[in-house]
Amino acid sequence: MASEKKYKYHYEYPHPAVTSDCVIFGYDGKELKVLLIKRDDNSDAYPGAWALPGGFLRMDGDEPDFNMLECARRELEEETGLKDVYIREFGVYSDLGRDPRERVITVAHFALVKIQDVKGGSDAQEAKWFPAREVSQLAFDHDRILRDALSRLRETIHFEPVGFELLPEVFTMPQLQELYEAILEVKFDRRNFAKKINALEILSEVGDRPANAGPRTPFHYRFNKEQYEKMKMKRNGFRLEF
Amino acid sequence: MASEKKYKYHYEYPHPAVTSDCVIFGYDGKELKVLLIKRDDNSDAYPGAWALPGGFLRMDGDEPDFNMLECARRELEEETGLKDVYIREFGVYSDLGRDPRERVITVAHFALVKIQDVKGGSDAQEAKWFPAREVSQLAFDHDRILRDALSRLRETIHFEPVGFELLPEVFTMPQLQELYEAILEVKFDRRNFAKKINALEILSEVGDRPANAGPRTPFHYRFNKEQYEKMKMKRNGFRLEF
DNA sequence: ACAAAAGTGTTAGGCCTACACCCATGA
DNA sequence: TCATGGGTGTAGGCCTAACACTTTTGT
Numbered sequence: 001m002a003s004e005k006k007y008k009y010h011y012e013y014p015h016p017a018v019t020s021d022c023v024i025f026g027y028d029g030k031e032l033k034v035l036l037i038k039r040d041d042n043s044d045a046y047p048g049a050w051a052l053p054g055g056f057l058r059m060d061g062d063e064p065d066f067n068m069l070e071c072a073r074r075e076l077e078e079e080t081g082l083k084d085v086y087i088r089e090f091g092v093y094s095d096l097g098r099d100p101r102e103r104v105i106t107v108a109h110f111a112l113v114k115i116q117d118v119k120g121g122s123d124a125q126e127a128k129w130f131p132a133r134e135v136s137q138l139a140f141d142h143d144r145i146l147r148d149a150l151s152r153l154r155e156t157i158h159f160e161p162v163g164f165e166l167l168p169e170v171f172t173m174p175q176l177q178e179l180y181e182a183i184l185e186v187k188f189d190r191r192n193f194a195k196k197i198n199a200l201e202i203l204s205e206v207g208d209r210p211a212n213a214g215p216r217t218p219f220h221y222r223f224n225k226e227q228y229e230k231m232k233m234k235r236n237g238f239r240l241e242f
Numbered sequence: 243m244a245s246e247k248k249y250k251y252h253y254e255y256p257h258p259a260v261t262s263d264c265v266i267f268g269y270d271g272k273e274l275k276v277l278l279i280k281r282d283d284n285s286d287a288y289p290g291a292w293a294l295p296g297g298f299l300r301m302d303g304d305e306p307d308f309n310m311l312e313c314a315r316r317e318l319e320e321e322t323g324l325k326d327v328y329i330r331e332f333g334v335y336s337d338l339g340r341d342p343r344e345r346v347i348t349v350a351h352f353a354l355v356k357i358q359d360v361k362g363g364s365d366a367q368e369a370k371w372f373p374a375r376e377v378s379q380l381a382f383d384h385d386r387i388l389r390d391a392l393s394r395l396r397e398t399i400h401f402e403p404v405g406f407e408l409l410p411e412v413f414t415m416p417q418l419q420e421l422y423e424a425i426l427e428v429k430f431d432r433r434n435f436a437k438k439i440n441a442l443e444i445l446s447e448v449g450d451r452p453a454n455a456g457p458r459t460p461f462h463y464r465f466n467k468e469q470y471e472k473m474k475m476k477r478n479g480f481r482l483e484f
Numbered sequence: 485a486c487a488a489a490a491g492t493g494t495t496a497g498g499c500c501t502a503c504a505c506c507c508a509t510g511a
Numbered sequence: 512t513c514a515t516g517g518g519t520g521t522a523g524g525c526c527t528a529a530c531a532c533t534t535t536t537g538t
Contacts, residue, residue, distance in 0.1 A: 006254050007252035007254050008254070009252065009254070009255065009256045010250075010251065011250065011251045011253075011257070011259075012248050012251070013259070013301075014301040014302050015251065015259055015301075016257060018347055020259055051487075056255065057336075057347075059257075059345055065338075066337060066338050067336040068336040089334055092248060092331055092349050094310040094311075095308060096307075103301055105347070107334050107336075130486095134404065172517095173517080173518090187500075189502075190518090191503085191518085191519075191520085192501065195520095197521090200499085216510095216518085217508080217509075218517060219518080241499090415490080415491090416489085416490075431492095431528075431530085432489095432490075433492075433530085434527075434528065434529080436491080437492090437493095437527095449497095457487075457488040457489045457536055457537065457538095458488080458489050458491085458534075458535045458536055458537095459489090459490085459536080460490060460491085483526095486538090487536100487537095488535100488536090488537090489535085489536090490533100490534080490535080491517090491533085491534075492532085492533080492534100493527100493531095493532090493537095495529090495530090496527105496528090496530105497528085498525105498526090498527085499524105499526080499527095500523105500524090500526095502521105502522090502524100503516105503521090504521085505519085506518085506520105507516105507518075508518095509517105510514095510515090511512100511514085511515105
């Protein structure tokens with residue numbers, strides 16, 4: 001049969017397909033968002049459903065993916081146009097039958113992006129931001145992957161200064177607090193929160209204080225990475241208790 | 243060619259081989275140990291080198307692995323004869339070229355076993371316990387996987403009562419302390435350590451107190467799982483600060 | 485009886501929480 | 512000038528770290 005010719009990769013033992021999927025989080029100032037893509041209406045699996053962006057490990061061609069993280073980064077850039085963003089592997093999803101077509105092992109990553117910077121991907125697929133905690137009915141086992149990502153993000157925030165990845169370069173203390181409250185689903189005392197953050201000594205005050213809207217304009221801050229590294233060294237580690 | 247017949251699995255796109263590897267930790271009362279296996283002297287890759295036990299995802303046959311964790315459990319049982327032990331995925335290793343023969347994606351797990359319970363595997367391979375922090379020159383990128391596992395174990399101990407997995411059913415407070423010191427590479431004050439552990443209320447005292455060796459015989463304890471679950475619920479979560 | 489190992493209690497300081505007041509700005 | 516939102520300071524309680532004494536047992 002001529003159609004057999006397309007199966008040109010041969011192995012002695014069965015091999016699964018391997019993908020990197022990305023849970024891309026953003027924050028619009030109100031709630032945590034996740035970027036999803038709509039699957040093709042003619043797909044053999046979950047046609048028309050919303051799904052986490054992801055793609056197969058590229059093994060041949062001019063630029064094979066060096067590892068699963070690079071694969072995820074490539075996917076992320078295709079969807080958002082962004083490079084050099086925070087991204088991290090957090091789990092492997094490999095249950096038999098999770099993809100009806102063939103056995104697929106998925107390495108899940110979560111990424112934190114400044115939502116304002118996202119222009120729109122090079123990919124033709126329809127992509128859209130959804131409230132991260134409200135989506136359901138995603139394709140495959142992506143509901144579970146998303147839940148796990150949210151849970152991992154909540155943990156990570158205690159050990160890495162990841163909040164700033166979701167905010168604009170310059171932000172205010174109330175903004176930061178609202179973000180933390182959105183991620184952790186709790187409310188903080190305004191004064192204690194500021195005290196705790198300031199005690200970390202990882203923010204720089206930004207001089208300009210635009211006088212425009214609101215009763216009183218809050219200070220502007222910027223995350224100071226050098227200072228963070230210095231403090232991390234000094235206290236050997238980073239920890240933020242809530 | 244007749245030899246082509248052995249490559250009987252065909253795919254439209256290239257697929258990597260996928261394995262689960264296990265970092266199996268044990269504790270002999272003195273130091274943290276890791277179980278390694280010696281590779282075949284005739285292997286095409288790293289012949290005769292010591293390596294982490296691991297195996298390919300089983301996809302065909304009567305009992306395919308349901309997922310990577312089951313694959314790791316199967317491997318673990320083959321090496322140690324043990325079922326129902328603590329095991330957890332902690333990372334994916336996928337760098338191009340990490341296996342010289344073909345592209346291999348490895349899902350790494352770490353397991354905690356009571357070293358006294360390990361009889362010896364059903365596998366014919368030579369297996370041996372090594373001091374976990376001293377081994378090097380392992381096959382593939384297993385040096386790095388082991389380092390990462392040690393680091394993950396250190397983190398995990400703050401959020402899960404994993405120490406007991408490495409000790410005999412019945413143990414003493416000094417034993418527990420020495421284990422924690424071995425894992426975290428620090429020294430604790432005896433009194434504060436006992437106080438902190440007791441405050442968790444997850445141990446049961448065991449009546450028998452054998453009078454044999456040593457100046458004074460310490461109390462015997464047992465990890466009380468029901469009590470742990472109760473306390474975890476009550477305090478929503480488990481945390482052990484050091 | 486003495487040395488070694490293990491159980492127990494007390495105190496001081498630091499960190500977190502709760503809470504109140506003052507200030508700046510736009511309406 | 513008033514309401515709204517934001518910056519700052521202080522007191523109390525809890526938790527943790529530092530530390531000393533007593534008890535048991537084998538020699």
